[in-house]
Amino acid sequence: MTSDPTPQLATLDPPRAVDEGPRPVLARRIGTVGLLLVVVAGALNLFGLWTSTTTRSEDGWSVSVHYARIARAGLDAPWTVTVHHPGGFGKDVELRVTSAYFDIFESQGLDPEPSDETSDGTDDTWTFEAPEGDTFAVSFDAYVQPSSHRGASGRVAVLVDGREVASTPFRTTLLP
Numbered sequence: 001m002t003s004d005p006t007p008q009l010a011t012l013d014p015p016r017a018v019d020e021g022p023r024p025v026l027a028r029r030i031g032t033v034g035l036l037l038v039v040v041a042g043a044l045n046l047f048g049l050w051t052s053t054t055t056r057s058e059d060g061w062s063v064s065v066h067y068a069r070i071a072r073a074g075l076d077a078p079w080t081v082t083v084h085h086p087g088g089f090g091k092d093v094e095l096r097v098t099s100a101y102f103d104i105f106e107s108q109g110l111d112p113e114p115s116d117e118t119s120d121g122t123d124d125t126w127t128f129e130a131p132e133g134d135t136f137a138v139s140f141d142a143y144v145q146p147s148s149h150r151g152a153s154g155r156v157a158v159l160v161d162g163r164e165v166a167s168t169p170f171r172t173t174l175l176p
Contacts, residue, residue: 047175049075056168061085063158063166071144072175077105079140081156083166089130094159095138096123096167101154104174108141125159148174 016023041047052069055062062084068077083093092115099119114126128138151174157167 047072049077051078052170054168054170056166058166061158061160061166063156063168065156065168065170067170068144068172069170070173070175073144073146073148076143077172079142080137082135082137083158084135086134088132088134089136091130093128093130093136095126095128096157096159096164097126098122098154098156099124101152101172102140102142104144104148104150104152104172105140105142106145108143111139111141144174149176150174 049068049072050070051066053064053066055064057063064082064084066078066080066082068075068079071077081095081097083089083095099122110126112128114128116127118125126138128136130136151172153169153171155167155169157164159165
């Protein structure tokens with residue numbers, strides 16, 4: 001009888017003995033629970049768009065900003081400024097906004113469009129024709145750029161004769 005000189009290499013582990021019990025399942029259970037938590041969080045929209053509104057009133061002027069507090073790249077992001085002043089606005093409505101805040105967005109434009117726009121490198125100043133009545137609103141139609149991974153902070157101020165009469169800060173946080 002000749003024996004085969006090449007040893008047999010098993011590709012599978014040898015079977016476990018019955019008295020050793022089942023293989024540990026803790027890692028699989030932890031992974032399953034983690035996956036379940038991610039699915040439930042997604043179903044509850046915890047990874048989606050969350051909006052917020054911040055309002056400040058000073059010297060009879062009120063300014064509110066409705067914005068995306070938490071967003072993700074590629075999502076539409078609301079941004080609306082509402083200014084209220086009892087007795088109307090006079091000739092124009094001027095807003096000063098933080099320029100860098102808009103760097104995280106792909107812009108589709110403002111509605112209404114400003115009649116004049118200036119920038120000092122830090123802030124943009126928009127001038128709008130005053131509407132009839134006590135309330136003015138402007139909306140920014142945009143979505144978060146796919147390449148944006150960090151959020152941004154901003155501030156909106158109402159200007160009367162070049163001086164701020166009401167302002168409010170806001171911040172958008174971006175999730176991956």
